[in-house]
Amino acid sequence: MTMLSEGRPSQPVSGTQDHYPATLSGSRGLLQREDLIFEIGSNRETGVDLPQPRGRSDRLGGVTRSRPVELPGLSEPQAVRHYVRLSQRNYAIDLGLFPLGSCTMKHNPRLNEKLARLPGFANIHPLQPQSSVQGALQLIDELASWLKTLTGLPAVAMSPKAGAHGELCGMLAIREALKARGELSTRRRVLVPASAHGTNPATAIQCGFVVDEIKADARGRVDMDALREKLRIRDDIAGIMLTNPNTCGLFETDIRTIADLIHEAGGYFYCDGANFNAIVGRVRPGDLGVDAMHINLHKTFSTPHGGGGPGSGPTVLSEALAPFAPVPEVVRDPDGNYRLVENAVDECAQSFGRMTAFHGQMGMFVRALAYMLSHGADGLRQAAEDAVLNANYIQARLKQVMTPAFDGYCMHEALFSDAFMADGIGTIDLAKALIDEGYHPMTMYFPLVVHGAMLIEPTETESKQELDRFCDSVLLVARRAAAGDASLRQAPLLAPLHRLDETQAARKPQLKWSPPAPNAIAAE
Amino acid sequence: MRYLPLTPTDRQDMLRTIGAPSIDAFYTDVPHAAQIEGPIDGLPMHQGEFQVERHFEALAGKNRAAGDGPFFIGAGAYRHHVPASVDMIIQRSEFLTTYTPYQPEIAQGTLQTLFEFQTQVSELTRMDVANASMYDGSTACAEAAVMACRVTKRKKVILSGGVHPHYVAATRLLCEAQGIEVVALPAAIDAELALVDAVDAATACLIGQSPNVFGTITDLSPLSDAAHACKALFVSVFTEAVALGLIKTPGEMGADIAVGEGQSIGNALNFGGPYVGLFACREKLIRQMPGRLCGQTVSATGERGFVLTLSTREQHIRRDKATSNICTNSGLCALGFTAHMSLLGGTGLSRLARLNHEIACDLADEIEAIPGIELLTPRFFNEFAFRTPKPADEVLAALQAHNIIGGVRMARLLPDRTWDNVILTAATECNTKEDVDAFAGILKEVIQ
DSSP: OOBOTTSOBOSOOTTOOOOSOOOSSSOBTTBOOOOOHHHHSBTTOOSSOOOOOOOOOTTSTTOBOSSOOOOOBOOHHHHHHHHHHHHTTBOOTTTSOOOBTTTOOOOOOHHHHHHHTSHHHHTOOTTSOGGGBHHHHHHHHHHHHHHHHHHTOSEEEOOOOSHHHHHHHHHHHHHHHHHHTTOTTTOOEEEEETTSOTHHHHHHHHTTOEEEEEOBOTTSSBOHHHHHHHTSSOTTEEEEEEESSOTTSOOOTTHHHHHHHHHHTTOEEEEEGGGGGGTTTTBOGGGGTOSEEEOOTTTTTOOOOTTTOOOOOOEEEOTTTGGGOOBOEEEEOTTSOEEEEOSSSGGGTTOOOBOSSTTSOHHHHHHHHHHHHHHHHHHHHHHHHHHHHHHHHHHHHHTTTSEESSSSOOSSOEEEESTTSOTTOOHHHHHHHHHHTTOOOOEESOSTTSTTOEEEOOOTTOOHHHHHHHHHHHHHHHHHHHTTOGGGGGOOSSSSSOOBOHHHHHHSOOOSOOOOOHHHHHHO | OTTOOOOHHHHHHHHHHHTOSOGGGGGTTSOGGGBOOSSOTTSOBOOOHHHHHHHHHHHHHTBOOGGGSOBOOOTTOOOOOOOHHHHHHHTOHHHHTOOOOOSGGGBHHHHHHHHHHHHHHHHHHTOSEEOSOBSOHHHHHHHHHHHHHHHHTOOEEEEOTTSOHHHHHHHHHHHHHTTOEEEEOOOOTTOGGGHHHHOOTTOSEEEEESSOTTOBOOOOHHHHHHHHHTTOEEEEEESOGGGGGTBOOTTTTTOSEEEEEOTTTTOOOGGGOSOOEEEEEOGGGGGGOOSOOEEEEEBTTSOEEEEEOOGGGSHHHHGGGOSOOOOOOOHHHHHHHHHHHHHHHHHHHHHHHHHHHHHHHHHHHHHHTSTTOEEOOSSBSSEEEEEOSSOHHHHHHHHHHTTOBOOEEHHHHSOSGGGTTEEEEEOOTTOOHHHHHHHHHHHHHHHO
């Protein structure tokens, strides 16, 4: 069987039987068949009413497109129906518990959506005169001040576009600080735990560093002996990238010592803030010795994941790294006016530069700040505690059948290994069977340090009733996996589609629609 | 608190099931000195919807929205009308509140729209393949430069003097961190083809832009020829996707990689983000591409379906050997693009592009007729630069006093005295003839 590198099968088992009766329409009850827009619409039509152009093209200098744009234009009813039909093939938080560990799929408040659409935020241009966008700059400054207070760090770069972009920001700040110390050419080594998100090593490489992996100990934390060993040679240490709480859902008990050791070695401490939601309001990363940390606004602060973005990754920085923060930066002048510093001059003379066009993900800033103001200091803390309570409740209930990866309480997510499963049944089978139970699967095969990992993060926005319903289903499926029920390997049977052939997709990539060949049409 | 379903009784019951004495038991791994007692200092307590709404309305009220009067700024972000149904589609819960489609059996909605998006972007740019989107145009440009270095195994990229300065900055930052040499030619209104003389055997890619940051349209085909003669790649950049409905496309100009900003289609101005980066390339380069890709395949029962594919390029599989550290795309913005594009179709986009060009021509006619003003952009789509006898900031402030946002001062993008008197102005289908007349009328008064 074809496997991906993490041991997950990428091809379905052969001989799967469709359990649905065939229908003439291709629809199944409420689930409507829907083709691609290219198979529905006509390239000659448009669904947007626009005036007829007068035919001026005199200032184009003749640099025109030689062929028309061959894309269909659908009428509004066709387009709306098309996308609504497609939407019904998606699982979503609004439909049910979405237990993807490390991804923090919590409820997205609708107030945030409403506010982000106010014309005073949605319909302003990033390069308008600054006097005409004082409210927008104030909003960025307010959000920045919440983030600084919650993390206990003195500065924050607001422009990173997503979590991984925030990682890039933090590592570039470290790079710039090393450059300022005249040590960039010697300090090349970044320590990254084996359990880290893939973005961590990828980011370090993108910044020109070399990655040195540290193993985890039997408790799922950084192995301190291994760390000390790595630090025996210290002149080449640029820093460490550590997720805390880590990707096993555990707080790094030795975090203060780790920070001290790295600092003593002359390096900086980058904290991956993906799991900040477990501790927000209870612990300030600045008190743990962190030099830089990105904050995924779409995880901790409820901005929607949108099927894969847009994210937003403001990055808080310590005193040591603050001078190197990217531009632009919003500053408040003594007269109370807000001002953007857009180039590496004045207050930002030591900035490492600009990461992106304009000023960051304003649309996400509005949503995140609305969430913060709604929750307040008390609500954010309660949210973190409820997230942790929900995860521990799930861990307590599921360990009747499933194997917890580590002993003791977890933080915001519960991690299990596949040790309890019978031979021939894998994590993917349990995951896919959950689809039939009406749930999105948990994160599977991550972190890599646990065999057949299943990482479950319920978040704080689930009621006890929903949690119980979910645990009942997982337990049922887990018992089947423990008993070696081979029918699991056919799951899902009740989803819009059965398992898909990823191997074929990668072997012969078909990445866009092509019109049927003319002879194929003639043959019909 | 309205977003937290657990009741105090639930919490007690759950602690009992777990066998934990209190919530604090879960936090015992946290060093004691770092534990905060009670709500964190310096922040307000929770508030109701109405109170929060009032605060945001007050902030929004301090901003002058593009629709509040004549408005003429472009420079990498464009005001276009987005049909109401587009916003309704992106607010569908099933699109808005779902994750990256890692479980394809229950994510065909997202995956099929990505496949449609990739097809649309390929056709707009006339390139072989497009990915499922990037953060924005500037980061797409930076990733294209780095990709060209991977493909050619060379470490030098050269950008024209017409590439958007923010794109140059983002590209410089990412490249220099990886030891790649970045040569940015001096800012120039009409000198994209100067890259022809700059290319050498060490060059990984030439990066040119059309329409460029001054609005100038150029047939960049000579860049493709010059780059290929040196076994380098040609990267073609655009910041105004609507232009592709009318002007010569990256694919027609022989580009190996096309990158640009897709905000113009389906996305609001949003003060600069979130936007949607477009990234397309030649088929032979796909395995070096950054970002997500959606591909067609079949299910176990033989039905057509879509999956994320070629993920062995990506960080979650390849870690330190990935093509990029990128984890997300700009999913919802890409959906907005696709939905708007599905309504427009090729016919609508072409018409929209023509309307943009016409209103910009009308504006240029009127501005050019004002004594003392010099129109600088020789060929343009919907944006052009002009020089005034007075400093641009004074002129724009005077226009603003009449509630006209007349453009951006070029020196804001290019901090250099050369551009002090230059204004960059864009007109779109959202501008009326009355807007144009008002702008030109006041401008005439202001400079005299």
